[in-house]
Amino acid sequence: MGRVKIVTDSTADIPKDLVKKYDITVVPLKVAIGNETFQDGVNLTTEAFYQKIESSEELPSTSQPTPYEFETVYRRIAENEADEVTILSIHLSSQLSGTMQSATLAAEEVKDAVHVDVVDSKRASYAIGIIVVEIAKLAQDGADVKACKERLNTLLEETKVYFLVNTLEYLQKNGRIGKASALFGTLLKVKPVLSLSEDGQVYPYFKARGRKKALAAIREAVNEQYGSKPVHIGICHANALESGEELLEKTTSSLQVESTTITEIGAVIGSHVGPESVAVTVMPAK
Template sequence: MSNVSIVTDSTADIPKELADELGITIVPLKVHFGENEVYEDGVDLTAKQFYKRLGESDTIPTTSQPTPYQFETVYRELHEKEPDKPILSIHLSAKMSGTHQSAYLAAQNVSDDFHVTVIDSKRASYAIGIIVVELAAMAKAGAQKDDLLERLDELLQDTEVFFMVETMEYLQKNGRIGKASALLGSLLKIKPILSLTEDGEVYPFDKVRGSKKAIQHILTELSDRYGDEPVHVGISHAESAEEAKKIMAEITGRFQVRKEVITDIGPVIGAHVGPGTISISVTKSKL
């Protein structure tokens, strides 16, 4: 039995079977196609269904965060089941969403006896998941909350993420780059390699021409950072499972991989990056 309840949100893109195995509670964000179609990420809209719907729709989907009430309901249910167990709630970068703020407000609304600690991961997709999974595995093995918070500090320092998009269209529609840059990049087949700042904002790490060069550039960067360290590697993808498998095979041949996870980029993150996106997350592992 875990000594700490771990909560995250659906943008962590943790495979359901892994979340179930580790006892991770996931609070869904929402995807909206116009005013009348609203879906809960991963609950009534899977990644596969979302990308199919995206390809058929002329409507640009939007997303919304969980309400404080949703988080408060989760915290109360967890506390009711196990009143003495503290809750660690880890969420999507506050620079990208109000999800962290909703969780924080909910934590303020419940009694101090609930012992809820809300964390801004400053990351997205499995770059959140990789941190959550490492902590949940520790909790399942019997670690106490203080141990998890100490490990969390390490993970926030040691976790790196790079991602590539198939088209700049979705980044442009979501205000990440200008229309002219998106058009020029598409014409020249430029692959922007994106990452996240220390504050959790998307920034252009580099740009190269072609996917193969982009992957090799990322792997070189990761090799420089992690060397022979044991690592936990996650590849999240938007309708690019075969490419994700090829990249993982190359990574496992070059790095000391202790745990590997391939997962779908879910509807909420997918709405902002589009199909064909590949994200590589790595952290030093103690699993």
């Protein structure tokens, strides 16, 4: 059935060493700040991004790759492979971006050259990345497309993400607020725990009075869902490493953790959640 190659987009926020180690192809989205436009993770680092938005009066805006950009990537992969190849292209929730649409259109254009399965992760940031890395490991170990897709479908069902934002302003002004819009008017002293619904929209999981109760709510949720099962943990943060480490410590101390990854929320997702946001993703191990 040939090799399996993994493609994702820059919103997966996968650390560069893991991208290289597991041969993952990352297609960048774009970020506009004032009159400047950048490719996420290519000519704009996360550090530079957060510095820029601190000094900018305008909120940043984002845009998805074009179908042609995806087509170029797919054809390059096919041309570089001596043997038959299948591409699994795993992307940001279609409820949050048009990236899926661009990838789907491109997959149709290249069907004469290579088979591409485009997958809506219904997730964002390292909630995508942690799954992509796991499937890339399988592919690198020689798993065929059937095995990769079976594992992918399981992980998409069983991996959960919870996140805290410092303000809902970024989500609201960028139109990604989803079902969390119900929180407006109730945010005095409330620290909402947000998550992503089954269809990939942002929704309020829990309305906590203060950060301590928010962390307790996340801990209770992951303990109830995973108990003593072995898990992998992904922590991502928007220029807030200490908060990310606190989230890891406070919410997963009673879990059977096989591995942890701490990564930064990149410019695209950072444009929508804002500085100081943190998230924890819990993925079952085999």
